[in-house]
Amino acid sequence: MTLPNIQTKRATLKNYGSGSYLASDVTVLLNMVDKDAVADVPVSQKEALIQSGQRHYSDMLTLEQAPTAMHEQLYTQALEQGTERAATDIAHLAHTLHHVFQRKVNDEHPLILVSLVRAGLPIGVLLQRALSDTDRGYSLPSMHYGISIIRDRGLDPVALQMLLDAYPDSPIVFVDGWTGKGAIYKELARSLETFSDTTHVNFANIFHQGADVIPLLTLADPAGVAWLAASEEDWLIPSGLLNSTVSGLISRSLYTEPSSGLHRSVFYDDLLDTDHSLAFIDHIDAARRSLAILPERLPTYQQPRYQTAALIDTLAADYGITNRNRIKPTIAEATRAILRRDPERILLATADHPDTILLRHLCAQRNITISVLGDKILPYQAITLIKQRSKDS
Numbered sequence: 001m002t003l004p005n006i007q008t009k010r011a012t013l014k015n016y017g018s019g020s021y022l023a024s025d026v027t028v029l030l031n032m033v034d035k036d037a038v039a040d041v042p043v044s045q046k047e048a049l050i051q052s053g054q055r056h057y058s059d060m061l062t063l064e065q066a067p068t069a070m071h072e073q074l075y076t077q078a079l080e081q082g083t084e085r086a087a088t089d090i091a092h093l094a095h096t097l098h099h100v101f102q103r104k105v106n107d108e109h110p111l112i113l114v115s116l117v118r119a120g121l122p123i124g125v126l127l128q129r130a131l132s133d134t135d136r137g138y139s140l141p142s143m144h145y146g147i148s149i150i151r152d153r154g155l156d157p158v159a160l161q162m163l164l165d166a167y168p169d170s171p172i173v174f175v176d177g178w179t180g181k182g183a184i185y186k187e188l189a190r191s192l193e194t195f196s197d198t199t200h201v202n203f204a205n206i207f208h209q210g211a212d213v214i215p216l217l218t219l220a221d222p223a224g225v226a227w228l229a230a231s232e233e234d235w236l237i238p239s240g241l242l243n244s245t246v247s248g249l250i251s252r253s254l255y256t257e258p259s260s261g262l263h264r265s266v267f268y269d270d271l272l273d274t275d276h277s278l279a280f281i282d283h284i285d286a287a288r289r290s291l292a293i294l295p296e297r298l299p300t301y302q303q304p305r306y307q308t309a310a311l312i313d314t315l316a317a318d319y320g321i322t323n324r325n326r327i328k329p330t331i332a333e334a335t336r337a338i339l340r341r342d343p344e345r346i347l348l349a350t351a352d353h354p355d356t357i358l359l360r361h362l363c364a365q366r367n368i369t370i371s372v373l374g375d376k377i378l379p380y381q382a383i384t385l386i387k388q389r390s391k392d393s
Contacts, residue, residue: 009166013145019248019267020277024132025125028146029159030117030253030265035063038254038266051323051388057151061251061266062340064244066274071241074358075276079238079283081354086126086238087287089219089230091138094130095295096228097217098138101171104208109169110141114160116149116184117265118247119177119332122239122280123219127175129285138295143167148253148263151183151325155191156253156263164202171208173215173228177237180333181312181324182223185304189214213302222330222379224305228298232307234381236355239280240332243339244268248277311377315347319385326386329377331355337384338362344387345369349377356382 016027040063041049049055067075097111105111111131115124128144130136147159163172174188192214195206209215213227219237221229239246251266308329315327328337335358337343346363348356351372359382363370377383 006166006168009162013162013166017267019121019250020272020275021121021125021248021281022278025128025281026115026121026144026146026248028117028121028248028250028265029156029162029262030146030148030250031256031262032267033254033264035251035266035268035270038063051326061254063266064251064268064271066271067242067245070361071358072274074361075238075241075246077357078236078241078355079280082236082238083284083287084291085235086219086284087291088293090123090126090130090284091136091288091291091293091295092298093217093219093228093230094127094136094140095138096298096300097127097131097173098140099297100209100300101140104171105141107141109167110143112163112167112170112172113142113144113175114163114172115144115146115175116155116188117146117253118244118250119240120175121146121247121250122277123177124175125281126284126288127217129281130288133289135289143170146248146250148265149184149187149191150253150255150263151187153255154187156256157191157258158262160191164205168202168205170205171215172205173217176216176218176226177240178218178220178234178330178332179223179225179229180329181308181327182225182304182306183324185214185216185223185225188216209300210302214304220330222308224301224307226301228300230298232379234330234379236331240330241335241358242276243336245271245274246276246280249275308379311380315377315383315385321385321388326388328384328386329380329382331359331382334382334384335359335362337386338366338368341384342387343368344385345371347377347383347385348372349374349381353381 115121131140131142148156216226217228218226221232222234249268254264256263
C-alpha cells in the first residue's frame with residue numbers, strides 16, 4: 001500500500017502543468033515564467049555570447065516566432081511521410097517496455113517515463129498513450145513526467161528528487177527524441193553518477209538494467225548510446241521539424257540553481273493558433289491503434305557503442321573545430337540549429353534526399369553553403385556546422 005506521505009508527494013506533482021498536452025499525457029516539472037521576464041536575445045548576439053564564454057546558452061532565449069507557411073507545409077509533408085513509421089516504432093518500443101517491466105511494475109509502483117525537455121516530450125507522450133492502451137497486449141502501468149536536462153549543467157536534480165520521493169519503488173526510464181553525438185547521454189550519465197553506488201537508496205530506481213546501464217530510450221539512435229531505441233537511422237522524425245509548436249508550447253529550458261528550485265521555461269501562449277502538439281499526438285496515436293502488424297521486441301544494449309565518434313573526430317579535424325558543440329548532426333538537430341543558431345555550412349549525404357527538403361529550403365533562403373559528402377557522413381543524413389564567433393576552446 002502507498003504510504004500517506006508518498007500520496008501527498010504524488011498529489012503535489014499534479015500542481016504542475018502539462019503545457020498544451022492533456023494532463024493525462026504528461027506532467028512537466030518546470031517553473032513556468034512569463035516570456036516578458038526573459039531577455040529576448042537575437043541569434044547573432046546569443047552565438048557570440050555562447051562561444052566567448054560570457055553566457056551559457058541555458059541563461060538566455062531567442063523567443064520563438066510562429067513557423068512560416070513554407071515551414072508548416074514541410075512539417076505537414078513530413079507528417080504524411082513519417083506517420084506509419086513513427087506509429088510502428090512507438091508500438092515496438094511499448095511492446096519492448098512491456099516485456100522488460102511487466103513483472104516489476106503495478107498500479108501502486110508504475111513505470112516512470114521521464115522525458116527530457118523538449119525533444120523527448122512528444123515521444124514520451126506517445127509512449128504514455130501506448131502503454132495506457134488496454135486494448136493492446138503491451139499496456140503497462142506507467143506515469144509520464146518531463147524534466148529539464150542542460151548540456152554542461154546536467155539533469156535538473158530538484159525535479160528528479162521529486163520523482164524519487166514520490167515513487168520510491170518505481171523504475172525510471174529516460175526518454176529523448178533522438179541522439180546526435182551522444183552529448184546528452186553523457187550529460188545524463190554524469191548526472192546519475194551519484195546514484196550508481198549499489199548501496200544508494202535509489203540505485204534500483206535508475207540502474208534496474210545493471211550497475212552501468214543508463215536507461216535511455218529514443219526513437220532514433222544514430223550515435224549508438226541508447227539502452228533502447230526503435231532504430232539507429234537518421235530519418236525525418238516529424239516532431240523534429242518544429243520547436244515549441246509540437247512540444248506542448250514549452251520553450252527550451254532555462255537553468256536555475258538547485259537551491260532556487262526547478263529549471264524554468266516559457267509557455268508560448270501567443271503561438272496557440274499554430275500549435276500542433278495535441279494534433280501530432282492524436283494523429284500518430286490513431287495510426288498506432290490502426291496498425292495491422294504485430295509489434296516486435298527490440299534489442300537492448302548494456303553499453304553505449306558510440307558508433308559515430310570517429311566520424312565526429314574526422315569532421316572536427318577536417319573543419320578545424322575544437323569545440324564539438326559547433327557540430328550538430330542528424331536531420332532534426334541540423335534543422336533546429338538553422339532555426340535557432342548561426343550556421344556556417346550544412347553537410348549532406350545526398351543532394352536530393354526527401355528528408356532534407358526543409359533544410360535545403362532554409363539554406364537557400366539564408367544563403368548558407370551546402371556541401372554534399374556522400375557516404376562520408378553516414379549514418380547521418382545531415383550535419384550543421386555552427387559559425388565560429390570566437391576562438392574555440
